[in-house]
Amino acid sequence: MVEWNKRHLLDVEELTKEEIQQVLDTAKSFKEVSSRDVKKVPALRGKTVVMLFFEPSTRTRTSFELAAKRLSADTINIAVSSSSMSKGETILDTARNVEAMNVDAIVVRHGSSGVPQILANNLKSSIINAGDGCRSHPTQALLDMFTIKEKLGKLEGIKVGIVGDIMHSRVARSNVVGLTKMGVEVTVCGPSTLIPFGIEKLGAKVCYSVEEVIKRSDVLMLLRIQKERQKENYFPSIREYAMEFGVNAERLKKGKKELLIMHPGPMNRGIEISSDVADGPQSLILEQVTNGVAVRMAVLYLALGAKE
Amino acid sequence: MMLLIKNAKIVNSDGIDDRIKDILIQDGKIVKIGENLKSDGADIIDAKGKFVSPGFIDLHAHFRQPGQEYKETIETGSAAAAKGGFTSVFCMPNTKPPIDNIALVDFIIREGKRVGLVNVYPVGAITKGQQDEELTDMFEMRRAGCLMLSDDGKSVHNSHLMRMALQYSQMVGILISEHCEDPLLSKTGVVNEGYFSTLLGMKGDPAVSETTIISRDIELAHYLDCRIHFAHVSTKRSVELIRRAKTDGVKVSAEACPHHFSLTEKEIRSFNTNLKVKPPLRSEEDVAEIKRGLKDGTIDCIATDHAPHSQEEKELDFDQAPSGMIGLETAFGLGITELVDAKILTLPQLIDKMSASPAKITGLSAKGKIAEGMDADLTVFDSEAPWQVKAAGFASKSKNSPFIGKTLKGLVLATICGGNVVYNVE
Numbered sequence: 001m002v003e004w005n006k007r008h009l010l011d012v013e014e015l016t017k018e019e020i021q022q023v024l025d026t027a028k029s030f031k032e033v034s035s036r037d038v039k040k041v042p043a044l045r046g047k048t049v050v051m052l053f054f055e056p057s058t059r060t061r062t063s064f065e066l067a068a069k070r071l072s073a074d075t076i077n078i079a080v081s082s083s084s085m086s087k088g089e090t091i092l093d094t095a096r097n098v099e100a101m102n103v104d105a106i107v108v109r110h111g112s113s114g115v116p117q118i119l120a121n122n123l124k125s126s127i128i129n130a131g132d133g134c135r136s137h138p139t140q141a142l143l144d145m146f147t148i149k150e151k152l153g154k155l156e157g158i159k160v161g162i163v164g165d166i167m168h169s170r171v172a173r174s175n176v177v178g179l180t181k182m183g184v185e186v187t188v189c190g191p192s193t194l195i196p197f198g199i200e201k202l203g204a205k206v207c208y209s210v211e212e213v214i215k216r217s218d219v220l221m222l223l224r225i226q227k228e229r230q231k232e233n234y235f236p237s238i239r240e241y242a243m244e245f246g247v248n249a250e251r252l253k254k255g256k257k258e259l260l261i262m263h264p265g266p267m268n269r270g271i272e273i274s275s276d277v278a279d280g281p282q283s284l285i286l287e288q289v290t291n292g293v294a295v296r297m298a299v300l301y302l303a304l305g306a307k308e
Numbered sequence: 309m310m311l312l313i314k315n316a317k318i319v320n321s322d323g324i325d326d327r328i329k330d331i332l333i334q335d336g337k338i339v340k341i342g343e344n345l346k347s348d349g350a351d352i353i354d355a356k357g358k359f360v361s362p363g364f365i366d367l368h369a370h371f372r373q374p375g376q377e378y379k380e381t382i383e384t385g386s387a388a389a390a391k392g393g394f395t396s397v398f399c400m401p402n403t404k405p406p407i408d409n410i411a412l413v414d415f416i417i418r419e420g421k422r423v424g425l426v427n428v429y430p431v432g433a434i435t436k437g438q439q440d441e442e443l444t445d446m447f448e449m450r451r452a453g454c455l456m457l458s459d460d461g462k463s464v465h466n467s468h469l470m471r472m473a474l475q476y477s478q479m480v481g482i483l484i485s486e487h488c489e490d491p492l493l494s495k496t497g498v499v500n501e502g503y504f505s506t507l508l509g510m511k512g513d514p515a516v517s518e519t520t521i522i523s524r525d526i527e528l529a530h531y532l533d534c535r536i537h538f539a540h541v542s543t544k545r546s547v548e549l550i551r552r553a554k555t556d557g558v559k560v561s562a563e564a565c566p567h568h569f570s571l572t573e574k575e576i577r578s579f580n581t582n583l584k585v586k587p588p589l590r591s592e593e594d595v596a597e598i599k600r601g602l603k604d605g606t607i608d609c610i611a612t613d614h615a616p617h618s619q620e621e622k623e624l625d626f627d628q629a630p631s632g633m634i635g636l637e638t639a640f641g642l643g644i645t646e647l648v649d650a651k652i653l654t655l656p657q658l659i660d661k662m663s664a665s666p667a668k669i670t671g672l673s674a675k676g677k678i679a680e681g682m683d684a685d686l687t688v689f690d691s692e693a694p695w696q697v698k699a700a701g702f703a704s705k706s707k708n709s710p711f712i713g714k715t716l717k718g719l720v721l722a723t724i725c726g727g728n729v730v731y732n733v734e
């Protein structure tokens with residue numbers, strides 16, 4: 001294995017195919033740790049990892065926290081509401097304050113694209129992006145790749161369909177970039193108003209028929225549809241969205257029997273995904289959660305051990 | 309008081325004088341231009357080997373006073389203008405409160421005179437409080453010295469109100485400058501909508517937000533046979549629409565900003581919030597068309613949209629940081645580097661875009677040209693000298709420039725306004 005030389009994880013775009021492979025391989029051995037009776041290794045003993053969340057996200061934060069703890073790192077959670085920002089403190093003020101406490105890594109979630117990059121430009125700690133704006137959610141994309149590879153044995157040549165609000169989804173963007181890099185054929189699907197300009201240039205195909213996508217895919221990734229998008233007139237109604245783009249057991253019959261279903265959560269049951277699909281035999285949704293911890297362990301381990 | 313500029317290579321919008329000449333200035337006016345002029349008791353500036361042009365005129369700057377003096381004041385803004393070679397600056401009215409009445413117009417003019425560096429012209433608001441509801445008292449503001457109106461920061465979105473504003477302002481004899489942006493299309497966009505907004509997951513502000521307002525205003529100006537000026541034109545399609553309007557005889561004029569001919573949306577990859585600006589940085593094709601528009605005369609002039617913001621404000625994230633960058637002190641360097649060196653414009657054409665043309669648009673008939681009888685507003689510069697943009701070098705109170713660290717060609721050496729030396733590099 002080559003020596004890891006990236007202190008930060010800001011975006012999947014900056015990772016080479018080999019580096020993605022290395023994260024997935026490392027995660028595989030950490031997944032084994034999580035299945036032991038004593039789920040802990042001393043890899044990051046004495047290191048401090050801070051979860052700096054400007055946007056609430058119980059799932060991602062808990063997953064990172066568990067990952068850090070299983071590596072024996074000390075962890076701290078800092079939830080910053082956007083209101084303290086409006087009181088005149090800049091993001092850099094907040095981050096500099098955190099860093100002044102001699103921390104080793106900052107796991108950051110922020111509603112505005114580029115914030116992890118801004119922190120990385122100005123701080124000495126490792127910055128791990130736990131989701132920024134509509135831009136990037138690299139650990140989600142990595143855990144999705146891990147899950148697909150674990151199930152299907154490979155990524156090259158696999159066909160993945162991503163259905164939902166592609167425009168406002170950092171998960172979709174990171175997966176389009178990451179999966180295509182690994183040789184996956186990605187098709188995005190959703191209302192035309194929620195497909196961003198130039199997504200084809202990122203390597204994705206576009207299709208407006210969810211049934212077409214079901215027919216041609218090995219894996220179907222469903223995204224949460226935010227109800228406020230309807231208020232902004234991106235589509236006429238949640239009802240029509242569910243009818244045109246929602247996936248239920250009936251619709252799944254159009255696809256391969258072994259078609260796999262993924263969802264980054266949290267789900268809107270009955271809208272983008274019906275309960276019989278979410279809880280059905282083809283669903284990998286809970287495995288994604290399990291694998292998330294292993295992948296985040298791998299990311300923290302590699303970044304904090306990086307040689308520059 | 310007399311001033312004699314010796315050995316000047318005079319450059320006007322119509323060309324470079326083929327002889328080296330002296331310029332004699334008395335009581336704020338150019339009284340004589342000739343070879344080997346002598347004048348007892350005059351202060352002397354030796355411009356040997358340097359160009360002397362009419363002082364630059366900026367139709368679009370934000371001096372932030374009153375209300376946001378922590379970003380800029382008329383005093384610091386004037387110093388930045390003088391350092392950039394500008395002798396006249398039009399200050400946009402989106403201050404706090406907005407410049408929408410005679411008292412504020414009067415305050416800006418008085419404060420500009422008290423500072424006494426450059427000519428400061430207040431731009432009045434088109435609508436009261438820039439609220440897009442009622443027209444301002446245009447006659448009164450015109451009489452107080454206001455030459456231009458704008459609701460800059462936003463467009464007049466109510467089309468009926470815009471029609472009334474154009475018709476009424478024509479009678480008053482005051483020019484309307486429109487900030488072209490449909491707020492419902494731009495929404496919360498922070499960068500140009502396109503491949504880069506998708507790649508970086510940033511909220512897109514589509515080009516069509518600018519062009520729908522330009523199209524509407526061209527139609528209004530055509531229908532009413534009124535003049536209109538378009539501020540900070542940034543898209544290819546905007547240039548094409550304005551070109552067509554001019555061919556059709558519609559009385560439109562337009563300005564472009566240095567950052568819109570020097571930078572593309574690609575730069576946003578760095579997430580440097582100093583690159584956040586309205587209208588946003590656009591694509592390579594847009595930049596190429598802005599240059600073509602400057603070359604063929606579709607775009608009449610260069611304006612800076614000098615928009616100072618404090619470091620604290622620019623240290624916010626890209627969504628929350630305010631839009632705008634300072635521009636007075638880099639405009640000329642960018643003009644030489646990006647336009648003259650790149651053979652888009654000749655030096656006299658650049659002087660036209662930065663002085664003669666904005667003077668003509670605003671009716672400043674004694675400015676924009678070096679000739680006997682004209683105002684003694686002059687800029688002395690070296691068109692070849694390279695210099696590095698440094699944060700510490702700015703006279704502006706704010707340092708929000710994305711050009712910090714870049715090397716530009718074309719350095720202002722001295723600025724003379726109303727016969728007084730208001731900036732001297734030494």
Ligand SMILES: [Zn+2]
Binds near residue numbers: 460461462539540587
């Ligand atoms: Zn504007």
